Every structure is written in C-alpha cells, then in structure tokens.
Amino acid sequence: MQLGMVGLGKMGGNMAGRLRDKGHEVVGFDFDPELRDVADLAELVQRLAAPRTIWLMVPAGAPTRETVDRLAELLEAGDLVVEGGNSHYADDRRCAEHLRERGIGYVDAGVSGGVWGRQEGYGIMVGGDPEDVARGEPVFTELTPDEGGYVKAGGVGAGHFVKMVHNGIEYGMMQAFAEGYELMAASDIVDDVPGTFESWREGTVVRSWLLDLLVCALREDPGLDAIRGYAEDSGEGRWTVQAAVDHAVPAPVITAALFARFASRQDDSPAMKVVAALRNQFGGHEVTASGDDAAENSPGS
Incomplete structure (x- = not known):
C-alpha cells in the first residue's frame, strides 16, 4: 500500500520505518529537512496516487487542525486522512465533518507503543465509518504485532477516546x-x-x-x-x-x-505549607528549617 506520513518524529518516523520494512511505500513530510522526502504538503499530495491515504502524526490541537485544513484544500474526493496523534475526540468530529463536506474520509487512530513500536509493534485503536476503516486496515494490521493489537472501537472519535x-x-x-x-x-x-x-x-x-x-x-x-x-x-x-x-x-x-x-512539579508545595501551618497552630507541630517536627508527639493534635 502507498501511504503519506506527515510528522516523522519518534513515533511517526518509526511507524514509517516499520511499514517500509514490511514492503509498503511511505512518502514522508516533516519540517525537518533531514527527515522528509518532500518539501511540503502540496508535493506530498502530488507524489501519491489517487485515492490517497495520508496519516498524520503531529502534535494535537492547533497543529493538527491546521494540517487538516491545509489537506482539505489539497486532497480530492475519495482520499482518506488518518489522524494518528493524540487529538481530543471532540476535535475528531469537527475535522471529520470538515473533510466530509469535500468527500474526503477521516479515521482517528489512537497509537500506543512508544519508541519500541518499530520492533515490537503498536497498539492501534481506530474510529471511523466502516468503509474508511476498511481502506486503512492493511496499514493498521501491519503496524500491530502478529498476535493482535488492532481494534475498530466505533465511529469517528472512538479511537482517540479509547x-x-x-x-x-x-x-x-x-x-x-x-x-x-x-x-x-x-x-x-x-x-x-x-x-x-x-x-x-x-x-x-x-x-x-x-x-x-x-x-x-x-x-x-x-x-x-x-x-x-x-x-x-x-x-x-x-x-x-x-x-x-x-x-x-x-x-x-x-x-x-x-x-x-x-x-511532582512543586519544589516547596504551597498546600503543604498550609498543612504545616495548621498543624503548628492546633498542635504546636512547628517544622524547623532542617525539616524536623518540633512537637511530633505532642498531645492535643
């Protein structure tokens, strides 16, 4: 299968590598010139034969929405976008509707496996219309381990929800x-x-x-x-x-x-300062600069 991959970082790059290892053709785009095969999204679309499938592995939120908006301008009816990042499931529904107006399919794919995925395989959890999911299944099943790890969880948004x-x-x-x-x-x-x-x-x-x-x-x-x-x-x-x-x-x-x-992000917790102050007020549990409790076993606490 021929696939476009947008985002070739730790996850996307290893996923592209696993698919290439299994004989699929992957054309990749990334903002890092050292990683990409094409200069921009327009060239990526040109390099793929219709009907195209493009997998996104970019940060959730505005970067994903902006990429989907740009692809909506470049792709044609019958093409498919697979969003493999960690988007919120409500964003999936908005993106799917936006693309559906242009006849472009959309599948949300939750991906688990981290940096070990290329070797061990990934967990793939997808949501989307059955015909769109079926088009992507050759890729979904190749990314997962031989023993399993792929599930069609439901309609659009279900993959990222699970x-x-x-x-x-x-x-x-x-x-x-x-x-x-x-x-x-x-x-x-x-x-x-x-x-x-x-x-x-x-x-x-x-x-x-x-x-x-x-x-x-x-x-x-x-x-x-x-x-x-x-x-x-x-x-x-x-x-x-x-x-x-x-x-x-x-x-x-x-x-x-x-x-x-x-x-874990608090060097000196404000909440714990309040707890310490209250313990000192009602029980005389004054904590010294060394961290010792000066009235650890005093009565009345």
Whole structure:
C-alpha cells in the first residue's frame, strides 16, 4: 500500500520505518529537512496516487487542525486522512465533518507503543465509518504485532477516546509502581528493591510491559539518582478525568495519579505549607528549617 506520513518524529518516523520494512511505500513530510522526502504538503499530495491515504502524526490541537485544513484544500474526493496523534475526540468530529463536506474520509487512530513500536509493534485503536476503516486496515494490521493489537472501537472519535482511557489507566499503573518503589526503598526491611521488581516479571499478577520497562530503568540506575522527580502529563490524563466527570463515572485512581504528577512539579508545595501551618497552630507541630517536627508527639493534635 502507498501511504503519506506527515510528522516523522519518534513515533511517526518509526511507524514509517516499520511499514517500509514490511514492503509498503511511505512518502514522508516533516519540517525537518533531514527527515522528509518532500518539501511540503502540496508535493506530498502530488507524489501519491489517487485515492490517497495520508496519516498524520503531529502534535494535537492547533497543529493538527491546521494540517487538516491545509489537506482539505489539497486532497480530492475519495482520499482518506488518518489522524494518528493524540487529538481530543471532540476535535475528531469537527475535522471529520470538515473533510466530509469535500468527500474526503477521516479515521482517528489512537497509537500506543512508544519508541519500541518499530520492533515490537503498536497498539492501534481506530474510529471511523466502516468503509474508511476498511481502506486503512492493511496499514493498521501491519503496524500491530502478529498476535493482535488492532481494534475498530466505533465511529469517528472512538479511537482517540479509547486511547485517552488507555493513557488514563497507564497513569494509574505507573503511579502504583512508583509508590511501591518508594515504600520499599524507604523501609529498612527490603535490601534489594531492583531485584524485587525483577522477580515480579515472572509468575506474578502484576507482570506487564510497564514492569519490564521499570526493570530496565533500574538496571541502568538502581537508585534512579540521575532522574529528577518531575513528571509532565500529556493532556490525556486530564481529558480522562474530565470525561469521567462528564459521564458521572468515579475514577479516583486515575484522578489521584494525575494530581500526583502536578505535585511532582512543586519544589516547596504551597498546600503543604498550609498543612504545616495548621498543624503548628492546633498542635504546636512547628517544622524547623532542617525539616524536623518540633512537637511530633505532642498531645492535643
């Protein structure tokens, strides 16, 4: 199959490489001249035979919307756009309608696999009209592992909705591993924390790819001394929590994991200053400059 790929960064570039490895023709565009095959979107469209399929792997939000708007001017009826970034599902519906007015199909594809995807395969979660999804299936199935990993989740927006939920679950799983690591490291009971995680990779109910990746990180840096305790959020964790609110679905684990990432960005938490001040007021728990609690066991608290 011939495919245009817009965005050849860590994800898009590896996806293009996996498809080329499997015999597909991929024509790529990126703003980095070192990565691209064509100079601009117009040349990309010219290089592809109709009906064209173009896969987008650009940042969500305005960059994706602007790219879709430009392709709407360049493509023809019968062409197909696959949005493989992390767009919000409501944006998918707007983009799909915009292209549909011109007879151009649209499929939203949630992609998971990170930098390991070229070798291991990706998880592909798509949403769209059945005929549009069917056109893209030769690519969807080649990107996934031989054992599976591809799902048609529903209509337009469903692919990115389930990818959003997937990432919310990922937040919770990562936070649980992180808290378990900190607890074992803080105790005077466990002598080999990295070895413990290594042992969990076989036979236990928590074995997973995330656990494998944590073990890799601990092999490289057992105390994680070279890593700063700061974690960004991609935006999808926030969207997941908002969707839970919108649908009145309790999601305390995902919500707590998101808030934990916010806390990681505070060198000296204002909220914890308030807690410390209140403890001092009612119980005399004054924290010294060294961090010691001057009235740790005082009565009345």
